[in-house]
Amino acid sequence: MAINVDDEHVNIIMRILLDAGEPVSNREMEARARQMLGDKWKRSWQITNSCIRTALRSLGVVSHPRRGVWGLEPNAEARLAALHDVDIWKEHIRIRDAERASKAEAAADARERDKTDLLDLTRRLVETWGPPGHEHRIRDLIREEVADLADEITVDGLGNLICRVGSGGPKVLIAAHMDEIGLMATYQEPESGYLRFTNLGGLRADTLNGNRVLFEDGTVGVIAAQNGSGKALGDFFIDVQAGGDGNATPVGQPAGFMREMQVRGQRVIAKSLDDRIGCLVAIEAMRRLARQTPNELYFAFTVQEEVGLRGAKTAAQGVHPDIGIAIDVTGSGDQIRGHKMLVKLGGGAAIKVHDPGLIVPLAIKNWMIERCEADGIPYQLELLAGGTTDASAIQMADAGVPSGCISIPTRYLHTTSETVDLSDVEACIALLTGLLANSITI
Numbered sequence: 001m002a003i004n005v006d007d008e009h010v011n012i013i014m015r016i017l018l019d020a021g022e023p024v025s026n027r028e029m030e031a032r033a034r035q036m037l038g039d040k041w042k043r044s045w046q047i048t049n050s051c052i053r054t055a056l057r058s059l060g061v062v063s064h065p066r067r068g069v070w071g072l073e074p075n076a077e078a079r080l081a082a083l084h085d086v087d088i089w090k091e092h093i094r095i096r097d098a099e100r101a102s103k104a105e106a107a108a109d110a111r112e113r114d115k116t117d118l119l120d121l122t123r124r125l126v127e128t129w130g131p132p133g134h135e136h137r138i139r140d141l142i143r144e145e146v147a148d149l150a151d152e153i154t155v156d157g158l159g160n161l162i163c164r165v166g167s168g169g170p171k172v173l174i175a176a177h178m179d180e181i182g183l184m185a186t187y188q189e190p191e192s193g194y195l196r197f198t199n200l201g202g203l204r205a206d207t208l209n210g211n212r213v214l215f216e217d218g219t220v221g222v223i224a225a226q227n228g229s230g231k232a233l234g235d236f237f238i239d240v241q242a243g244g245d246g247n248a249t250p251v252g253q254p255a256g257f258m259r260e261m262q263v264r265g266q267r268v269i270a271k272s273l274d275d276r277i278g279c280l281v282a283i284e285a286m287r288r289l290a291r292q293t294p295n296e297l298y299f300a301f302t303v304q305e306e307v308g309l310r311g312a313k314t315a316a317q318g319v320h321p322d323i324g325i326a327i328d329v330t331g332s333g334d335q336i337r338g339h340k341m342l343v344k345l346g347g348g349a350a351i352k353v354h355d356p357g358l359i360v361p362l363a364i365k366n367w368m369i370e371r372c373e374a375d376g377i378p379y380q381l382e383l384l385a386g387g388t389t390d391a392s393a394i395q396m397a398d399a400g401v402p403s404g405c406i407s408i409p410t411r412y413l414h415t416t417s418e419t420v421d422l423s424d425v426e427a428c429i430a431l432l433t434g435l436l437a438n439s440i441t442i
């Protein structure tokens with residue numbers, strides 16, 4: 001078969017169709033061909049030049065342009081490969097496939113790198129020491145991470161790290177707490193050196209036995225229960241004996257729990273995901289906004305949430321926001337005999353409707369839901385029976401601040417093996433970024 005492969009029109013049309021890999025509309029063909037051929041592209045030939053039409057048909061171009069769409073027969077590429085006089089397109093197909101493969105590879109590499117970066121930051125966040133009232137180390141870490149992502153960074157009198165992004169427009173206070181549950185040594189038994197302690201935040205007695213804690217001065221302690229088990233904090237003590245060297249004496253010092261982060265597929269298992277994963281969501285939203293927003297944003301990495309939302313109170317009083325958003329973990333109802341709760345891991349960002357400290361205003365709830373619907377972000381509604389977040393404090397500031405909460409579904413809260421799903425984390429980042437990148441009309 002003789003084919004007019006030298007004709008530029010045939011050449012260009014074939015290239016466009018091979019590259020597209022799907023039908024191309026008349027208008028799109030016109031635009032792309034003009035880009036490549038300039039004024040040499042003649043529309044009239046389509047109808048009049050039967051030689052070219054025949055050539056195209058024999059190469060597997062199925063629809064006549066007058067029908068509004070161009071396409072290739074399903075087996076067109078295989079047929080091209082069998083033709084001996086169309087090396088020009090065989091080469092084009094080879095180059096195109098190589099380009100597609102390398103693009104796909106680059107995209108996969110970028111995704112993998114993003115995931116690695118995200119996990120690396122998560123690991124540093126959860127493994128950094130910072131019980132309530134002693135957030136200096138975690139604050140230093142976050143300040144370094146956001147240094148280039150904010151227009152102004154301040155630390156208020158209580159220790160909140162407050163990062164302003166943008167100016168003018170509604171003021172939004174976004175709060176993620178930096179502190180983690182911990183304890184403080186209150187008394188040392190004179191003979192044995194065993195420590196008694198009080199809680200900093202909600203310690204669960206059933207998770208204490210055998211756990212390790214790290215005191216401010218670097219002393220490692222092991223929590224043990226009197227008579228092997230305990231129900232109240234008073235049933236436990238901390239072993240800081242050092243054998244021949246004597247005992248450590250960290251009375252008055254705070255301690256945080258010790259546990260390395262682990263990754264199991266999409267699941268991240270760590271201590272202090274409450275609320276370091278909320279800090280991660282806020283940091284990552286700042287990174288994606290890249291200081292572009294029509295609003296005036298205040299990202300507050302708050303202190304002392306676990307002992308009564310104290311940081312959020314002063315942050316709100318300092319910022320005077322129009323809207324408040326807390327980013328925090330919530331429970332999940334998907335465990336054996338778990339709570340009667342809608343939220344489950346892998347179900348998307350949890351949009352809070354209610355908890356014992358906050359009834360989310362309809363306008364805030366709908367604002368979040370509509371963003372998810374518009375951007376195709378998976379979400380679920382959160383009704384939490386116990387506990388609350390920084391949003392409860394923010395809503396009570398000034399003459400009242402409409403406030404909501406984006407929650408990351410989490411299992412085994414306030415244990416050293418809190419567990420989240422990365423797809424939920426991504427959904428929360430996408431939702432927060434989307435809310436803040438667009439003009440707010442509430």
Ligand SMILES: [Zn+2]
Nearest residue numbers: 274275328329
């Ligand atoms: Zn929390």
